[in-house]
Amino acid sequence: MTPLTETGSLGSSGALVAAILIGFAFGWFLERGGLGSAPKLAGQFYVTDLTVFKVMFSALVTAMLGAFWLDRLGVLRLDLVYLPETFVVPQALGGVLFGAGFLVAGLCPGTSCVAAAAGRRDGLGVMIGMLIGVWLFNLTFDRIASMYSATPLGAVRLTDLAGVTPGVGVAVVTALALAGFAVANRIERRRA
């Protein structure tokens, strides 16, 4: 039964080995898709290059459908997979800051590592910037601690809030993603 680490089949050292392998594959596909290139990523926000949207949402839908079906087929215990907690205001605020930073840097934390590994000094710059940002956050933590923990909802899914079943949620998200891909396709046709 999976997840392997949650059902005792894989220990902590095995998990770390898995981390490297999984990370390797992640970095591989990011680089292959061109996500190690800042101008390409920034193009998302100028609607000149919609690669970020395509990669992110096809990955999301793949994992979402895969997780749903593996769970239904009894291969994966989805309830044992770590679901992040929701903190409404901090995560909205974090998203805004992150989006601004992403726009200016052209790379996100994961892709900055890919860029740096391929020799791009700007990738390294983003990594250093990340360390500085985290360090600044830690320095001021006492003052922002209450904002940081505000509005917790616990670990909830959209389907819990909406009162629908997981299958319905999965179907809706997939439909939206496919619609988004169709729109992206139309936008690109018009530009060409």
Add this chain to the structure above:
Amino acid sequence: MNRLHVALAIVAAFAAAAAGVIDRGSVDRSHPGARAAAIEFISAPDLAQRIMSGDRDLRVFDLRTPDAFAQFHVPGAHRATAASLAGEPLTPQTHVVVYADARPTIVEALQALEKRNHRDVLVLREGLYEWLSRVQEPRLASSPTPEERAEFERAAEMSRFFGGVPRAGVPRDEVPQGYWTGLPRSEALLMDAAVKSVAAIRRRGC
């Protein structure tokens, strides 16, 4: 868009539609023969409220080692293992709460209860550590936020009921942290901290 894209989109749409159909309707967790239910948690303060209200149908099970249990356990809890839970006398009205210090133990226990069709099971999310931090031995930092102060006042009342010692004005690094303060979980940190708290309680001599 080429034929490959169209093919992939069709596969995705099919998988999604099948998901929606298989799961149609609103949330319903009680159909028999369903796959294992999701783990449901109870917070330590909620558990404390239930114990304080004298709920006769409440049974709390401690899944740790006998030594750990003997050192300290949630008041009113009984020691159990996945095997003993299989044969434990439970009525359909019994509300079961379990806690342990490792996830696989919880999973085994839940499976044992699931096998005998007892689904009214809640898990004390961060185990004894949460009980100690949020009920038994609450700590308030020296310059607390209003939320922290309110939470501490609630916890202090409960703590007195269970014979614990609430303490305010402690240095911030001695205030227990966990999911309820927005910080990440940490299994080893929790166990270590729980051990220290229990050692302090024993030194006081309850």
Add this chain to the structure above:
Amino acid sequence: MNRTPRPYIDPYLAGIGIGVVLLAAYVVVGQGLGASGAFASVVASGTAVVQGATRAAASPAVAPYLPHGIASPLQDWLVFELAGVMLGGFTSAWLAGRLRRDVERGSGVGVRQRMSAAVGGGALMGVGAKFARGCTSGQALSGGALLSVGSWIFIASCFAAGYVLAPAARRLWR
């Protein structure tokens, strides 16, 4: 190695590949991918080295990441995963002829400006990722696939901010 670099692959295929990798993470270790947590770990360890472990542990922001009986298995895992990401990115770039010491930037921008923007943008992301408990890999992708409410809030606000502020940053990417 100066041969013509190979073209990027179809973004949808890259996405499906990443989706399968993410699914493997759920199945093997019961959690999703991530990146920003690893940066937080590095800062925490650095803080402990510079300030001494006890002082560092005094900060509730830093404490969970410290190897004191090990901070959090989750954070350590991310550091190893990011190491893998760099290896994978390097190998792919190498085999595709894309290894290049370079500073990628818009055509109207000099190296200095670009590097400042990179560091500044990185710092904003560092702060944002702490508030959001993750970044595009950890929250948007991994949490999003699990339909976590906070992850979708993050996705929406991140993209909204990017699009709203894009005109102001046009000079960087022209």
